[in-house]
Amino acid sequence: MPLLVVKEITKEYDGVRALDRVSLEVLGGTIKGLMGPNGAGKSTLFHLISGIEKPDSGKIYFNEKEMTSLEPHEISALGLGRTFQTVQTLGNMTVVENIMTGMHLRLKGGLISSGLWLPRIKKAEKEALNEAKEILDRLGLLGRWKSPASQLPLGKQKLLELGRALAMKAELILLDEPASGLTPVEIQQVSETICQLKRQGITLFIVEHHMGMVMEIADEVVVLDNGHLIAEGPPDVVKRDSKVIEAYMKGKR
Amino acid sequence: MVKEPKKEFRKRDFFYLIPLWGLSLIVPDADDLYSYRSREFKRREIYYLGGVLVLPLIWPDPHFHHLMVLAGIYAILALGLSLFLGYAGQISLGHAAFFGIGAYTTAILTTRYSFPSFVAFWASALTAATAAFLIGKPILKLKGYFLALATLGFGEIFLVIVRETQTLTGGVIGIFGIPWFSLAGFSFDTYLKQYYLTWGVLLGLFIFSKNLVRSKLGRAFLAVAASEDAAKSVGIDVAQVKTGVFVLSAAFAGFAGSLFACTMSTANPEAFGLGFSTLIVMMVILGGMGNLYGPILGSILLTCLIDILGRYQEWSLPIYGVILILLLIFFPDGIGTRLGIRLLYLIGYWAKKKKRDEGKF
Numbered sequence: 001m002p003l004l005v006v007k008e009i010t011k012e013y014d015g016v017r018a019l020d021r022v023s024l025e026v027l028g029g030t031i032k033g034l035m036g037p038n039g040a041g042k043s044t045l046f047h048l049i050s051g052i053e054k055p056d057s058g059k060i061y062f063n064e065k066e067m068t069s070l071e072p073h074e075i076s077a078l079g080l081g082r083t084f085q086t087v088q089t090l091g092n093m094t095v096v097e098n099i100m101t102g103m104h105l106r107l108k109g110g111l112i113s114s115g116l117w118l119p120r121i122k123k124a125e126k127e128a129l130n131e132a133k134e135i136l137d138r139l140g141l142l143g144r145w146k147s148p149a150s151q152l153p154l155g156k157q158k159l160l161e162l163g164r165a166l167a168m169k170a171e172l173i174l175l176d177e178p179a180s181g182l183t184p185v186e187i188q189q190v191s192e193t194i195c196q197l198k199r200q201g202i203t204l205f206i207v208e209h210h211m212g213m214v215m216e217i218a219d220e221v222v223v224l225d226n227g228h229l230i231a232e233g234p235p236d237v238v239k240r241d242s243k244v245i246e247a248y249m250k251g252k253r
Numbered sequence: 254m255v256k257e258p259k260k261e262f263r264k265r266d267f268f269y270l271i272p273l274w275g276l277s278l279i280v281p282d283a284d285d286l287y288s289y290r291s292r293e294f295k296r297r298e299i300y301y302l303g304g305v306l307v308l309p310l311i312w313p314d315p316h317f318h319h320l321m322v323l324a325g326i327y328a329i330l331a332l333g334l335s336l337f338l339g340y341a342g343q344i345s346l347g348h349a350a351f352f353g354i355g356a357y358t359t360a361i362l363t364t365r366y367s368f369p370s371f372v373a374f375w376a377s378a379l380t381a382a383t384a385a386f387l388i389g390k391p392i393l394k395l396k397g398y399f400l401a402l403a404t405l406g407f408g409e410i411f412l413v414i415v416r417e418t419q420t421l422t423g424g425v426i427g428i429f430g431i432p433w434f435s436l437a438g439f440s441f442d443t444y445l446k447q448y449y450l451t452w453g454v455l456l457g458l459f460i461f462s463k464n465l466v467r468s469k470l471g472r473a474f475l476a477v478a479a480s481e482d483a484a485k486s487v488g489i490d491v492a493q494v495k496t497g498v499f500v501l502s503a504a505f506a507g508f509a510g511s512l513f514a515c516t517m518s519t520a521n522p523e524a525f526g527l528g529f530s531t532l533i534v535m536m537v538i539l540g541g542m543g544n545l546y547g548p549i550l551g552s553i554l555l556t557c558l559i560d561i562l563g564r565y566q567e568w569s570l571p572i573y574g575v576i577l578i579l580l581l582i583f584f585p586d587g588i589g590t591r592l593g594i595r596l597l598y599l600i601g602y603w604a605k606k607k608k609r610d611e612g613k614f
Contacts, residue, residue: 051485072485073490073491076486077488081487082486090475090483093475093479097472103469104472104487105487105488111501114469116461121468125467125468128469161483164483165487
């Protein structure tokens with residue numbers, strides 16, 4: 001049974017169809033790539049899945065539970081983490097606090113018990129700090145755990161955002177253009193991290209504008225163009241698909 | 254030709270070391286200002302506490318005590334607002350209304366129904382928090398300027414209600430003869446006793462806030478301020494967090510209002526207008542947002558400033574305005590924050606100057 005099912009989803013902005021009856025499935029434990037030229041509707045699809053926007057019609061299921069009408073934070077609580085195209089690290093906090101923010105739902109404690117700093121809060125915070133450091137260690141950011149997140153270079157901030165989603169213990173992580181704006185070395189590091197996550201059993205759904213990285217790491221790729229799904233399958237098959245080549249070449253002719 | 258610097262200890266080094274040691278007790282560490290550890294309790298905070306405890310004893314002037322009581326009350330209010338403004342990144346221009354709700358609750362309960370002031374103290378916070386919860390639900394959906402306007406409107410509505418319900422609040426005349434704060438038969442009837450009462454309450458609320466800020470809720474506040482989308486993406490219920498911190502800061506304002514009513518022994522609507530709301534916002538901004546010492550520093554500073562300027566009669570307001578503008582120009586991120594950075598810079602400068610003089614740089 002697939003982990004994420006998108007069924008016949010449609011979204012219009014002022015009469016322009018950003019997505020037209022798109023259906024796709026993401027299997028648990030795999031890496032799925034979502035590609036397409038600019039304006040194909042990739043980011044719209046991600047916003048719909050993570051609940052920031054609502055579809056005009058169609059349904060989205062996660063773990064066989066319908067989540068089309070849920071609020072974004074409720075969707076996250078089901079175990080669906082995400083990163084953003086323009087990196088959204090929390091610059092007013094330190095690196096390790098960014099990771100600990102990801103554990104928000106797993107940590108217990110209300111207003112009064114946190115304010116009084118009861119022993120159980122103290123214990124939970126300490127454990128959370130250690131766990132956050134472990135995650136940072138995995139991402140290779142442990143050396144800068146105390147510095148403000150806004151001072152990290154862009155590539156590290158992307159990793160940090162990924163770490164925040166990891167700290168949620170999310171089953172499925174949506175990565176919105178993880179490689180954009182990065183140097184080749186940083187892209188290598190990000191894709192290594194992504195492969196590591198797959199080995200740990202985390203499902204990843206990656207939007208990427210460029211072919212390179214996704215073709216290397218994805219198990220399966222879907223291609224969107226003008227709000228339509230034009231191809232689906234393993235990377236080397238999709239790469240040779242005539243419709244895909246045409247969609248990518250369109251702007252250059 | 255670079256001379257070999259002298260290794261041995263010279264007499265004049267004492268002149269550097271003594272003030273440096275003194276500063277090191279009270280000034281935050283360089284990498285503490287913005288780091289994770291800045292939210293932990295430190296040993297130097299005991300020195301601050303000691304200073305607060307002995308200050309009225311070494312300066313036994315009733316007028317000064319009264320001033321510090323007022324500063325303490327404003328500090329409680331500013332502390333609550335700084336959680337809302339500095340941490341959660343929302344703006345409120347109606348906090349004087351919650352302060353007023355607290356003051357009037359205490360005034361009415363103690364004078365009309367002769368409740369003990371300790372009960373009235375908690376009831377004030379509860380009333381203010383309830384009011385905040387009721388208006389917070391609809392208006393916290395707004396952001397930025399619109400939220401500022403909505404809270405401003407709430408403050409004005411509160412004033413109108415107070416002026417019009419004469420049977421309950423005494424209208425424009427207000428309520429007189431509120432008894433001193435008393436606890437188990439002990440009455441806080443001098444300014445010195447009130448000083449310890451106010452700063453005791455402030456200390457309690459400060460520790461509460463500090464604990465809150467370093468817990469998961471503090472991180473949720475900061476996350477909402479930094480990026481609501483990112484906060485939602487980790488499962489933080491943004492609307493709930495905003496309402497929660499609004500209610501909490503209103504409860505702080507309720508505590509402060511109750512203490513204010515007990516110390517001034519009157520409650521009248523003139524004290525709770527827009528001017529007062531902006532004064533509190535000013536205290537938070539001037540003191541420095543994003544740390545909890547800022548609002549306390551800001552409230553002490555502005556209370557003293559207003560008191561000193563009171564001598565210049567009609568000139569006080571223009572001078573006050575000019576001083577505020579100058580402070581904002583020279584301390585753009587708050588005096589608390591900026592002063593910390595300045596002092597650190599100076600310490601670093603001295604240390605480097607010595608080396609520079611010896612030809613190291």
